[in-house]
Amino acid sequence: MKPSNLLNLFSPLLISLMFLSPTANAGLITSDLGNATSGLVDGNSYALIPDILTAQAGQPAPFDAGIGSELFGDPANVNWLFNYGAITDTILSASFSFGIWDHDSAASGSQLDAFSLGSIDTTVALDAMFESGGGATDAQYSVYTFNLGATFFADLADGNFSVDLDIGGAGLQTALMGGQVSETATNGYHLIYSSLNIVTEDSGPGPIPVPEPSTLLLFVLSLAGLKARIK
Template sequence: MKHSNLLTLFLPLLLSLLLLAPTTKAAMIQIDLGNAASGLIDGSTYALIPDILNAQAGQPAPFDAGIGSELFGDPANVNWQFNYGAIAESILSASFSFGIWDHDSAASGSQLDAFSLGGIDNTAALDVMFESGGGATDAQYSVYNFNLGAAFFADLADGNFSVDLDIGGTGLQTALFGGQVSETATNGYHLIYSSLSITFEDPSTPPSVPEPSTLLLIVLSLAGLKARIK
């Protein structure tokens, strides 16, 4: 079959597909717990505790105070929950993050006992993040990000998403005079914020179709192609 005949055959089909295949619209839920606008910078060191307490002022637990201590004992495990209402539509993507100060993963051993998202164990993944740079010095602020794949979608859809974090191990303490850093038998830290973002199909918005100008350009391009191959 000649190229011109192929073009004549498939041009109506192409235009029909463009008109009958609208683009799905998406909506997003964004929930922030704690102070997501603290101004603290990932990877930076904040040696003055008042800076951290100011960032936590007025926030809900566990984002309102220190958890555990380098001097007085390991922190208890903490839990926080996102509540946003059930999602009936198909979830397309999701992400999770949290900011933490002074978890001291540069100290010897592991500073993470357990970590789960929506009941799914993610201890190994977060431990790798901790040990590969986060908390590299005493009093460092670090942000950790997770892309939540399809394995999390069923739990996300019910409108409640829980996070469990258990930190322990040795810590780091900077001396008041001389600035010498030493290891401590216990560890403490401060949570600054946590965020959850979910993108899902939005049935309330009519699907979009290609703009008429876009269709016109396609038709003109095909017409030009047909003229060249005659």
């Protein structure tokens, strides 16, 4: 074959290799409940209840109203369910988060009676988060995030992931006059949102193999040398 014909043969191949890119071999499932874009900032205090009610307006229960009260009794147990369809691919990782206002964990004792994600009791883990700084002042907004390891994957795979939250204990109340904070016998709070993110291994076609940059460079140099010899 003539050298010129070799160049004509390999040039389209080189151009194709340069523009090929691998496809992502992973999938992301995201499910949000409540107002995930409320604008409330983790760690900030929001003393005006209208700000919280605005963030909850039009949301589904239990993200639509206050739960319990510092004046009239402990909140009832609440739960919510993520429904996103069964997962057939391999789960690689997952995370869960929720935003809560005014749960008052700075008050004495524990403000958490029980908490579970799927079938797994995670009360101890969330209680440690509560007591280490979340809800450190009255009317504080806090976001809590869990990285869900392999022990949660079976619960995640069926496409329905439940959350169960039971808050109680003492609360905090800020006086209208003077702003003095006092402890109350009961507690109340508002849930703003909750999110679930699951990363899976895509069972579809794998990535398109692409040569390493060094391989492409050698190929280009070889063509350049071949072109120089035929001049």
